[in-house]
Amino acid sequence: MTLLRAFFCQIFGLLLTFGLAYWLPIFHHPIVFLFTQSGLAVGNAFLLRQPSWWLLIHLLFLPSVFVFFTLALPSWFYLMAVVILTLIFWGTVRGDVPLFLSSSEVAEAVAVLLKKENAQTFVDLGAGVGSVAIPIAKQLLAVQVEACERAPLPWVISAFRGRNLSNFTASRRNFFTADFSKYDVIFAFLSPRVMPEISEKLKGEMRAGTLFISSSFPSPNWQPESILHLNDRRKTVLFCYRI
Ligand SMILES: C[S@@+](CC[C@H](N)C(=O)[O-])C[C@H]1O[C@@H](n2cnc3c(N)ncnc32)[C@H](O)[C@@H]1O
Incomplete structure (x- = not known):
């Protein structure tokens, strides 16, 4: 359910941003587009009461995709990143508490x-x-x-x-x-x-x-x-x- 909501937040943010870009040329600029989408995804997550750490994930998701895409890194890099993040944040997508460290x-x-x-x-x-x-x-x-x-x-x-x-x-x-x-x-x-x-x-x-x-x-x-x-x-x- 958490993952489905997160998916909805991203997709709805993306559709709204495409809508804005259709009417207003300023949203054609990649930086404006990316941060509008991530801002809207964060807004959706807030309205759907996703846990606070999801807000950060939504904020960084599309800008990170863009940055990594432009870096043209080899495909094994992504596989490694997914494996390592999965081993760290094991149950977080199912709603478990993510890793934060005490002082x-x-x-x-x-x-x-x-x-x-x-x-x-x-x-x-x-x-x-x-x-x-x-x-x-x-x-x-x-x-x-x-x-x-x-x-x-x-x-x-x-x-x-x-x-x-x-x-x-x-x-x-x-x-x-x-x-x-x-x-x-x-x-x-x-x-x-x-x-x-x-x-x-x-x-x-x-x-x-x-x-x-x-x-x-x-x-x-x-x-x-x-x-x-x-x-x-x-x-x-x-x-x-x-x-
Ligand atoms: C906020 S961190 C706290 C880490 C550590 N206790 C500290 O104070 O630095 C929460 C940790 O709980 C783990 N966790 C969350 N749900 C869990 C569960 N049901 N069983 C075991 N560990 C869990 C997460 O993987 C994460 O590492």
């Missing part, structure tokens, strides 16, 4: 919380390349750290980065199939779209007294125990929920 300040703040909690087990749901899980595993050797990631390339990278850490595991799976009762602290940096579903699973499965930390996105209908405002590049907010 080192987030990892540091989570490590402080783990120490306070005297936690023995920790998981990052959708761990990406291990930006949070690896520094924590390095710093807190007594904590069993798991990086749960579905996309193949980020999973391989985090497994490689943690290859010498005996308290670190990189598991390649969908976090919706994980058993949340195993962990003392669970961390996630996802998107508003998945928060309702993941929150219900967390409330149903986590043990009483354990902690869920959500970076940037609050859980709906759940009162956080505390909220931390970090002074990193993104001014990240950590929402902490006690089960």
